Amino acid sequence: MRYARIALGSLLVVAAAGAGVYYATRERAPAPGAPPPPHVAEERHYYVFLTLVEVEPGKWDVDGSPPDLFYRIRWQGHDVFRSAKKKDTLVAKWSTASLGLGDVVKSVSIDDSIKAARITARAGDTIEFAVFDADVGFDDPAGSWTVGVDDLALGDQAWHRPGGKVVAAECRVLPIEDVGFASLTR
């Protein structure tokens, strides 16, 4: 009984110290007062694309299979980008760059290989993300959401429940001018 009391005390102190350190050092959102991540700058050009989309489970296809996910980006009234389709998945992940066999044959440039929307940052502009389940004949909308272009942060950003059946979405914004071509020839 005495040992049990001592053991409980030791465990509690070690756990409390561990929990304190864990919460103090875990990676988290910037603290209040910390400088916000840099946002896009007016009249500069950017690549915008989703790196990940997660949708709710449920009845997507007639045969019970998960959805074939893709997304579109709409800016200034135009569909400026349509992603590749990710088959039978509730969590779709896209790479920044992808090359098809045709691209290799044609020897495309780095810019052409980058699968992203190209936009120019202007105050008041919005950008719409729409996720679909690709089906024969008609693509079922899975969810869409609109973000102010000047609200886009440089680098990665995540949205939770941004719209419809979309559970989470991660977006990356990169300045077009900063493409590291020099690193190719180094």
Next chain:
Amino acid sequence: MSRVRRLSLLAWANHLLLGAGLFAPCMTVTPHLGAIDDLARWLGLVDAPKTYSVATGILRLLSGGNVAIGLVLLAFSALFPVSKLVVLRAALADACRGRPAGRAHDLAARFGRYSMADVFVLALVVVASKSFPGGTTVDIRWGAFAFAAAALLSLALGVRVARLTAPSPRDGEGSPAPRTA
């Protein structure tokens, strides 16, 4: 302040160090892809640096299917060190009440052998100094030092508590100390 009280305070400090050592960032792995690192990073092909603590490392092993290694690490990195602190505190409580060295002291001495500090530090040095493909680096973080310090402090405490609870020459001319039931 009496010697027992000082040792008790050190024992509590050891608890805090161990807790910090188990959960604080222990190492950060920064992947690199050699000459094409900048481009690959820009394209999102290189993972972001990942930081592990002893606890998250064990959890990843357990959840990743390496249950046997995970359990061994859990036993030697967490359960034994905590158990050693428990028996040290029990021995100190005995000493505080003027009781002779008992079972707690024997256990404290035994648990000292199972300290992972030496193996742990050696493993970290090997990992940190080894060169990985593409220039991937492993940086040691402060959690590793806290864990090593906790292990070393518990070793030192074990020795001090052993001296404290050892029978004096007057107690039966060097015969074994009377044991409590």
